[in-house]
Amino acid sequence: MDIKEIIKPENLVYKKTELMTDAPLSYCPGCGHGTAHRITMEVVEEMGIWEDTIGVAPVGCSVLAYDFMNIDMTQAAHGRAPAVATGIKRVWPEKYVFTYQGDGDLAAIGGNETLHACNRGENIVIIFINNGIYGMTGGQMAPTTLPGMKSSTSPYGRVIETMGHPLKMTELIAQLPGTYFVTRQAVHTAAAVRKTKKAIRKAFEIQKEKKGLAFIEIVSNCNSGWKMNPVDANNWMVDNMFPYFPLGDIKVDGELVK
């Protein structure tokens, strides 16, 4: 059968959602941010809530997320996205509010805001992209950088004695009574993407039912920060990031499961 006979509108099974704009993504080739953006928007589209969803972009690589997501968005000062989302949600309790943050934004500069928004149990969704590095500013060490991992500010590798341990933000906030659903996922394979999308769907459903805060960590690659090609970076992530940041649900329906 000729390819031209297959490529027809009636045979279409998958295309990028219209809730992603046609602007070319500013991310490096192979970066997990694009996939995470798209599945978030697919969930918003499937739930039919694009007119009622407000996103809060962070500072970091995804600072321009409002250019790519075709919904109402704002952008917060560095690390303050959960505080801004709290304000939006309290003014418009019927709207769906989510923040989209990286590890430098959420775990370092915004550690305070994240902890307190989670502790208050704000009825929002927090999507946390963890790639173990400050990507946008040139690959500096983040709180989540692994022991021995090289970055531009730890050129001989992270030394635990002087630089501390990598921060398991997701396990930390799972201990807080305010959080309802806490999970860690990834977007490096098709199966992982589908699972992550289910988790995001669950998070938005929780917000719909006003049950509490849902927190989704997505372990992702930073191939330019890690100085690898995208496929090698994904393999490195599986071999090195996953043992320290194991995938799976940590808190379901307000109960710790791990």
Next chain:
Amino acid sequence: MAKIIGAIEVDVEKCKGCGVCIPACPTDVILLAKKVNGKGYHYAYMENPEACIGCTNCAVVCPDGVISVYKVKVA
């Protein structure tokens, strides 16, 4: 049993040639082209189009969402 034939369409100018779709394909359909697009990236294309089963794995993992997938059943 009905046979399923798939095909992908790559938005060549938006593809960044990251190659994440290549290991995601269960039937080894995709490769990066020797030619480059306007940005200088070797874009993804169907090297073995007859092997495509339209599973959408490549499109699901594509960070830039440049792949559209089509599928037909033939008796």
